[in-house]
Amino acid sequence: MEDPTLTLAVSAAAGTVLIVTADRLRVPSIVLLLLGGVLLGPEVAGFVHPASLGHGLETVIGLAVAVILFEGGLTLSISGYRRAPRVIQRMLTVGVLITWLGVAITVHLVLGWSPPLALLAGSLVIVTGPTVISPILRRVRVTERLHHVLYWEGVMIDAIGVFVAVLCFEWLSSPDDGVIAPVASFLLRFLVGAALGLVAGVIIAVTLARRWVADEHANIFALSLVVLGFGSANALMDESGLLAVVTAGLVVAVTRPVQLSKMKTFKLELTELAIGVLFILLSAKLDLSRFSELGLDLVIIVGVVLFVIRPLNIFASTLGQGFRRNEKLFLSWLAPRGIVAASMASLFSLRLAELGNPNAVHLETITYAVIGTTVALQGLSAPMVARALGVCEVPHRTWLVLGQRSLGQALVRGLRRAGIHAVTIGDRLQGVSSDESSLISVDDVAQSDDDPRLADVDQVLLVHSAARDRQxxxxxxxxxxxxxRCYSWTIPGQPDADTEETPAQPTFTTCPAPAEVAVSLENNELAVEVLQTTANVEEPGRFGRDIRPLFWIRADTAELVSDPTSPGPPTGELAVVLKRRIKGLAGLVADVTFLTTPRPTMRxxxxxxxxEVAHDYPTLPVDGILDGILGREATMSTAIxxxxxxxxxxxxxxAQPRSYLALVPEGLDVAGPDGEPVRLVALLVSPPDQAKGHLRALGALVDVLSDEHFRDLLLRQRMPARVARLLAERA
Known part of the structure; x- marks a missing residue:
C-alpha cells in the first residue's frame, strides 16, 4: 500500500532504530541504513514508497538537508581552520580540486558524459562529512595527528562540497552554452543565499545574546528562522537555500551565544533523525537495476576514486609535511562519503530528471555506489587497517577538569606532574602539550566528543563557581x-549539593568553594602540589588543616579523595594535594636536630x-647570644x-632570618602556659635591620607548629631529614 504517511512513519522509526542498533554494534550507521532502505523499499518488503510522496519528496529532502547543513555550519570554525596544520588547508583546496577534477575526468572518459555533468558527478563525491567520519574515529583510536586531519577535513569539507555542487548544477542546468552566464547566475544565487543566511544568523545571534527569547525556546526559535531562511532563499532562487543555512550556521557559530552548546546538542539530535529518514527514503528510492546497467564501468569509476584519486589527494596534500608512509596510506584509505553526498545526489537527480536529462538517475547511482563502497569497505576495515599500519594510538585514562580557569589549570598541572593524563577547558584546551598548536579554543569545545585530546576522557571533575554551570x-x-565517574566540587548548602538536578557525585564538600580556592590560588595563598606517599601507610597529622589530598596516584590511575579533611591511608605512591602556603616558611628552617640527652634542659x-648555627656561621658569639636568650626566658618565656x-x-x-629546630621527645624542664612540657624548640636568628622579616618568620613558625596533629607527626619521626621535608611541604 503506497501510503505517504506510512512511508514517512516507517522511515523515521526504522532510521532511528537502525542508528541505535549500529551504535550498539559499533558499525557505521549508514551501512545498516542503506540495507534497511533497500529491504523496506518497493523492490523488497514494500513498506516504504518514496514515490507516494510525489513532489513532497523534494520538500522532505530539502528540509532535512537544511537541518543537516545548518548543524554543519554550527560546527565550522574559522579560527580552527586558521590554526589547522597546513595539510588540512591543502586538503580543502588542492585536495578538493584533485578529487573534483579527477572524478570528473574519470566519469567523462568511462561513461562519455558531457563535461558539465561529469563535473557535477565529481562535486558530489568531494565531501566526507563528520556524520560518517566521527563514528569511525570513535571506533578507531588513531594517532592524534591523523584524527585531527580526518576530523577537520570532514567538518570543513561539507560546506565546500555544497558550494561546488551548486556551481556545477548551475552550469549544467543553464540554457546558455557559455560559462559566463552560469557563473553569474551562481554568484547571484550565492549572494541571495548568503544574504538571507546572514540575516537569519544575525537575528538568531542577537536575539539569543540579548535574551529576548527564553533559553527553553532558543532551539525551536533558531530552527524556525533557519527553515524560514531556507524556504525564502529557495523561493527567490532555487538551491540558494542550501547556501543560506550554511551561512546562518556559520554566523551563529562565530557569535558564540551562550546557548550554543545546547543548540548544537538539539541540532545534532535532529540531524540524526534527518539522516535516518533520508537514508531510508533515498535508498528505498534506488532502482537496483541501474547498478547492473553501468556494470564494469561503475566498478572502474569506484575503483579509481578509492585507489587512485584519494591517494593522489593525500600524497599531494601531505607533501613536505613530515607524514610517514603508513600515515599517508591510512589517510588514503579512509574517506567515507555520507548523507550530504547522498541527499545532494538525489536532489539534483530529481531536478535533472525534470529537465529531461537521461543520465539523471545514473548520477544518483554513481554517488550511492561510492557511498556504499567507502562506508562498508573502509568503515568496517578501518580498525584492522590502522592496526596493520601501526597508526593506532595508545589509549590513556584521562581526567577532564571543567570550570574555574585558574583552579582547573592548577589541578591539571598537578595531575600531569603525577603522571596522569589530564586536560582542562579554559580559554583554551590545556594540559595536553606545551605546543601552542595542540590547543583548541572554546569555539571548538562543543566538538569535544570528536577532538582527539578529549577522546580518552573517562573521568570528569566540575569546579564551576555557579551551581547552574555545574548542572x-x-x-x-x-x-x-x-x-x-563524573564529580562535582560542591559545598554543603549549594543548590546542587544533594539533588538530582546535578547528575554528578558531590565531592570535596569539606573544602572551600571553587571560586574561593581559585582566588587563593591566584593570590599565591594556596597551591596544588604533588607529594610522595606510601600506599596503605597512614601518617596521622600529615594531611588535614594545611594540606588536603585531592587525588591518590597509583601508576597511571588517579583516585579522587572525596573528603580531603579525613582522607584515611593513601592508596597510591603519590598524592595531588591542595595546600595552604605558610608565608615566610620557605627556606626558613636551616637544620633539624634531636635532643636525646637524659633530663634535657632549656639551656x-x-x-x-x-x-648548629655556629657550624654554619663560625663567627657566631655563642656565649653572648645564649646569655641574652636565657635572660629573656627568665623574665618572659617563649614557650607558647x-x-x-x-x-x-x-x-x-x-643575611636573613634562619631557624634551627630541636625535637625533644622526653620534654624539657620548662612548660608553656598550658602546663605542657616543651618538646619542640624553634630557635630563630635574624639580622637586626630586618624586624619585619623577623616577625614574619616568628609568625610562620608559630603557624606551622600550632597544628597539634602536625606536631605529633614531627615528634614521631626518627630522621631529621624527614622532619625537614615535612616542614618544607607546608612552605
Whole structure:
C-alpha cells in the first residue's frame, strides 16, 4: 500500500532504530541504513514508497538537508581552520580540486558524459562529512595527528562540497552554452543565499545574546528562522537555500551565544533523525537495476576514486609535511562519503530528471555506489587497517577538569606532574602539550566528543563557581562517562549539593568553594602540589588543616579523595594535594636536630641549637647570644603552649632570618602556659635591620607548629631529614 504517511512513519522509526542498533554494534550507521532502505523499499518488503510522496519528496529532502547543513555550519570554525596544520588547508583546496577534477575526468572518459555533468558527478563525491567520519574515529583510536586531519577535513569539507555542487548544477542546468552566464547566475544565487543566511544568523545571534527569547525556546526559535531562511532563499532562487543555512550556521557559530552548546546538542539530535529518514527514503528510492546497467564501468569509476584519486589527494596534500608512509596510506584509505553526498545526489537527480536529462538517475547511482563502497569497505576495515599500519594510538585514562580557569589549570598541572593524563577547558584546551598548536579554543569545545585530546576522557571533575554551570556540565558529561565517574566540587548548602538536578557525585564538600580556592590560588595563598606517599601507610597529622589530598596516584590511575579533611591511608605512591602556603616558611628552617640527652634542659637545648648555627656561621658569639636568650626566658618565656618554644635573637652575621629546630621527645624542664612540657624548640636568628622579616618568620613558625596533629607527626619521626621535608611541604 503506497501510503505517504506510512512511508514517512516507517522511515523515521526504522532510521532511528537502525542508528541505535549500529551504535550498539559499533558499525557505521549508514551501512545498516542503506540495507534497511533497500529491504523496506518497493523492490523488497514494500513498506516504504518514496514515490507516494510525489513532489513532497523534494520538500522532505530539502528540509532535512537544511537541518543537516545548518548543524554543519554550527560546527565550522574559522579560527580552527586558521590554526589547522597546513595539510588540512591543502586538503580543502588542492585536495578538493584533485578529487573534483579527477572524478570528473574519470566519469567523462568511462561513461562519455558531457563535461558539465561529469563535473557535477565529481562535486558530489568531494565531501566526507563528520556524520560518517566521527563514528569511525570513535571506533578507531588513531594517532592524534591523523584524527585531527580526518576530523577537520570532514567538518570543513561539507560546506565546500555544497558550494561546488551548486556551481556545477548551475552550469549544467543553464540554457546558455557559455560559462559566463552560469557563473553569474551562481554568484547571484550565492549572494541571495548568503544574504538571507546572514540575516537569519544575525537575528538568531542577537536575539539569543540579548535574551529576548527564553533559553527553553532558543532551539525551536533558531530552527524556525533557519527553515524560514531556507524556504525564502529557495523561493527567490532555487538551491540558494542550501547556501543560506550554511551561512546562518556559520554566523551563529562565530557569535558564540551562550546557548550554543545546547543548540548544537538539539541540532545534532535532529540531524540524526534527518539522516535516518533520508537514508531510508533515498535508498528505498534506488532502482537496483541501474547498478547492473553501468556494470564494469561503475566498478572502474569506484575503483579509481578509492585507489587512485584519494591517494593522489593525500600524497599531494601531505607533501613536505613530515607524514610517514603508513600515515599517508591510512589517510588514503579512509574517506567515507555520507548523507550530504547522498541527499545532494538525489536532489539534483530529481531536478535533472525534470529537465529531461537521461543520465539523471545514473548520477544518483554513481554517488550511492561510492557511498556504499567507502562506508562498508573502509568503515568496517578501518580498525584492522590502522592496526596493520601501526597508526593506532595508545589509549590513556584521562581526567577532564571543567570550570574555574585558574583552579582547573592548577589541578591539571598537578595531575600531569603525577603522571596522569589530564586536560582542562579554559580559554583554551590545556594540559595536553606545551605546543601552542595542540590547543583548541572554546569555539571548538562543543566538538569535544570528536577532538582527539578529549577522546580518552573517562573521568570528569566540575569546579564551576555557579551551581547552574555545574548542572549543565554534569548533564552532558555524566551521560558520556557515567554518573559514577563524573564529580562535582560542591559545598554543603549549594543548590546542587544533594539533588538530582546535578547528575554528578558531590565531592570535596569539606573544602572551600571553587571560586574561593581559585582566588587563593591566584593570590599565591594556596597551591596544588604533588607529594610522595606510601600506599596503605597512614601518617596521622600529615594531611588535614594545611594540606588536603585531592587525588591518590597509583601508576597511571588517579583516585579522587572525596573528603580531603579525613582522607584515611593513601592508596597510591603519590598524592595531588591542595595546600595552604605558610608565608615566610620557605627556606626558613636551616637544620633539624634531636635532643636525646637524659633530663634535657632549656639551656642545653638552646646551646645545642646555637652550636648548629655556629657550624654554619663560625663567627657566631655563642656565649653572648645564649646569655641574652636565657635572660629573656627568665623574665618572659617563649614557650607558647602546645609543647612549643620559640626563642629568638638578632645577630648581624646572618643575611636573613634562619631557624634551627630541636625535637625533644622526653620534654624539657620548662612548660608553656598550658602546663605542657616543651618538646619542640624553634630557635630563630635574624639580622637586626630586618624586624619585619623577623616577625614574619616568628609568625610562620608559630603557624606551622600550632597544628597539634602536625606536631605529633614531627615528634614521631626518627630522621631529621624527614622532619625537614615535612616542614618544607607546608612552605
Amino acid at each position: 549543565l556540565a554534569a548533564r552532558v558529561w555524566a551521560q558520556r562517562v557515567g554518573r559514577s 642545653g637545648a638552646v646551646l645545642r641549637l646555637l652550636e 603552649g602546645g609543647g612549643v618554644a620559640v626563642p629568638h635573637a638578632y645577630w648581624d652575621g646572618v
